[in-house]
Amino acid sequence: MDAKKIDRLATTILYLIAGIIVIILASLLGYILVRGLPHISWHFLTAPSQSFKAGGGIGIQLFNSLYLLVLSMLISVPLALGAGIYLAEYARENKLTEIIRTAIEILSSLPSVVVGLFGFLVFVLQFGFGFSILSGALALTMFNLPLLTRNVEDSLRQVSFDQREAGLALGLSRWETVIHVIIPEALPGIITGMILGAGRVFGEAAALIYTAGQSAPALDFTNWNPLNIASPLNPLRPAETLAVHIWKINSEGIQPDAAAVSAGASAVLILAVLLFNVLARVIGNRIYKKMTAA
Amino acid sequence: MAKKELVITSRDVHLSYGDFEALKGISLNFKKNQITALIGPSGCGKSTYLRLLNRMNDLIPNVHISGEIKVDGQDIYASGEDVVALRKKVGMVFQQPNPFPFSIYENVIYGLRLAGVKDRATLDQAVETSLKQAAIWDEVKDKLHESALSLSGGQQQRVCIARVLAVQPEVILLDEPTSALDPISSTQIENMLLELRDRYTIIIVTHNMQQASRISDETAFFLAGKVIEMDDTKKIFLNPKEKETEDYISGRFG
Numbered sequence A: 001m002d003a004k005k006i007d008r009l010a011t012t013i014l015y016l017i018a019g020i021i022v023i024i025l026a027s028l029l030g031y032i033l034v035r036g037l038p039h040i041s042w043h044f045l046t047a048p049s050q051s052f053k054a055g056g057g058i059g060i061q062l063f064n065s066l067y068l069l070v071l072s073m074l075i076s077v078p079l080a081l082g083a084g085i086y087l088a089e090y091a092r093e094n095k096l097t098e099i100i101r102t103a104i105e106i107l108s109s110l111p112s113v114v115v116g117l118f119g120f121l122v123f124v125l126q127f128g129f130g131f132s133i134l135s136g137a138l139a140l141t142m143f144n145l146p147l148l149t150r151n152v153e154d155s156l157r158q159v160s161f162d163q164r165e166a167g168l169a170l171g172l173s174r175w176e177t178v179i180h181v182i183i184p185e186a187l188p189g190i191i192t193g194m195i196l197g198a199g200r201v202f203g204e205a206a207a208l209i210y211t212a213g214q215s216a217p218a219l220d221f222t223n224w225n226p227l228n229i230a231s232p233l234n235p236l237r238p239a240e241t242l243a244v245h246i247w248k249i250n251s252e253g254i255q256p257d258a259a260a261v262s263a264g265a266s267a268v269l270i271l272a273v274l275l276f277n278v279l280a281r282v283i284g285n286r287i288y289k290k291m292t293a294a
Numbered sequence B: 001m002a003k004k005e006l007v008i009t010s011r012d013v014h015l016s017y018g019d020f021e022a023l024k025g026i027s028l029n030f031k032k033n034q035i036t037a038l039i040g041p042s043g044c045g046k047s048t049y050l051r052l053l054n055r056m057n058d059l060i061p062n063v064h065i066s067g068e069i070k071v072d073g074q075d076i077y078a079s080g081e082d083v084v085a086l087r088k089k090v091g092m093v094f095q096q097p098n099p100f101p102f103s104i105y106e107n108v109i110y111g112l113r114l115a116g117v118k119d120r121a122t123l124d125q126a127v128e129t130s131l132k133q134a135a136i137w138d139e140v141k142d143k144l145h146e147s148a149l150s151l152s153g154g155q156q157q158r159v160c161i162a163r164v165l166a167v168q169p170e171v172i173l174l175d176e177p178t179s180a181l182d183p184i185s186s187t188q189i190e191n192m193l194l195e196l197r198d199r200y201t202i203i204i205v206t207h208n209m210q211q212a213s214r215i216s217d218e219t220a221f222f223l224a225g226k227v228i229e230m231d232d233t234k235k236i237f238l239n240p241k242e243k244e245t246e247d248y249i250s251g252r253f254g
């Protein structure tokens, strides 16, 4: 066979593989959406769940998922930024840096069940936070931080060395160069990574089952005092999330409409994660355009 | 030639990257309002020496420096020296144009803005003056708010020069600023440098000998980490004292 034929053959095979992946993904999404969308209604999205009767919603779980997401991002984003900037801009290449990198690598490949179990032992039991949003948010941070840090470091490293020299040669200090030249250039990548991380956190169940808990006590949405136990903002209340709810219904749900609730909840979850991905792209591009031509 | 004030003096400067000695005792002085060219075959240490003058080598690990370099009579490697202030006084233009991926306007005022200048009129004025000095105002005055990356290489390089001028340095270091550009852009930049000579002290590394002979007042010839000779550009090109210089000029090596 001559080079041309081989080239054509290789291209065809690659297209085929890509096509198969697309088809699998599309049918998976299609299946979940077709089954779930008919069950989604305003009532479904806002009503509390029912344990024994039909007609329950996912309102509280949805809120829990969002709240947990915000809280865990509030903890992990600053940490990831600090660690990523340090690793990309300041850390010298030595044994210590090597060890930190390896640790991050290992942490980022830990199965989330293990992270959940660790959270249970440390945050729930040892620190006495109980099954709570706080325990859940800390577990999610453990789960998310390594990937976010990697993302920040990689995004910063993508910015060419030229730009650092340009900043320094202009009389900016090292820190000013990082803040005013390197980070703005890396921002689209950083934000994209953060939003994708948010999507990952939003769909996470295993790390939360034994940390944020599996119960969703009724909330009083008129009470915004975080210290009150019925307040949605109370970080020490147990909080079953959407993903955990789906897992629970499917493993031990006894509601007559369990299948429908599960299908609806799955569709909502998928839509949310899709939304995160689209947002990541749109916002990343938007910021890049804005940065590169004021 | 009338005796001119010295802006930069260096005495017996050595620099090693790890075990490799790239500069082996360089002593050179640079006169005010004059263009000095550094020539020599590649790898002979021109960039290394140039980057010593605004301490850009500080970024590289395992560099050892000895000797003495003074700018305006101040030892720039003395402990406690303000590197940031030094780099404002001694600006640098690189071989590859490296504008920030922001608008042309933002690029030019970046140094000023970070120095705390907020007044719009002052900034506008600085942009216009710097771009005019860099001989690119007419080409970009209608698109100041477009990305600097949308410009051609030659235009980008002139924006980078404007960016340096906006901080009002005393000395401008240029490391082969035209080697990545086409001949027309190169000529534009050469003419601009000749215009700038009245206000700034300019040191330019070039491997283009025509360029050195066209624009510089003095030329230093580097070879293998040493300066073979430095003199008026005319003398270097017409009757050099050293045999190595003559060989290089006449194209026998390098």
Ligand SMILES: Nc1ncnc2c1ncn2[C@@H]1O[C@H](COP(=O)(O)OP(=O)(O)O)[C@@H](O)[C@H]1O
Pocket (backbone or CB within 6 Å): B017, B020, B022, B040, B041, B042, B043, B044, B045, B046, B047, B048, B049, B060
């Ligand atoms: N960062 C560095 N680390 C190690 N060696 C270097 C480094 N930069 C330059 N060198 C070496 O120092 C010598 C001089 O380099 P340079 O100053 O760039 O030469 P020129 O600009 O005259 O071409 C060369 O042999 C080069 O390989």
Ligand SMILES: [Mg+2]
Pocket (backbone or CB within 6 Å): B046, B047, B048, B175
């Ligand atoms: Mg060089």
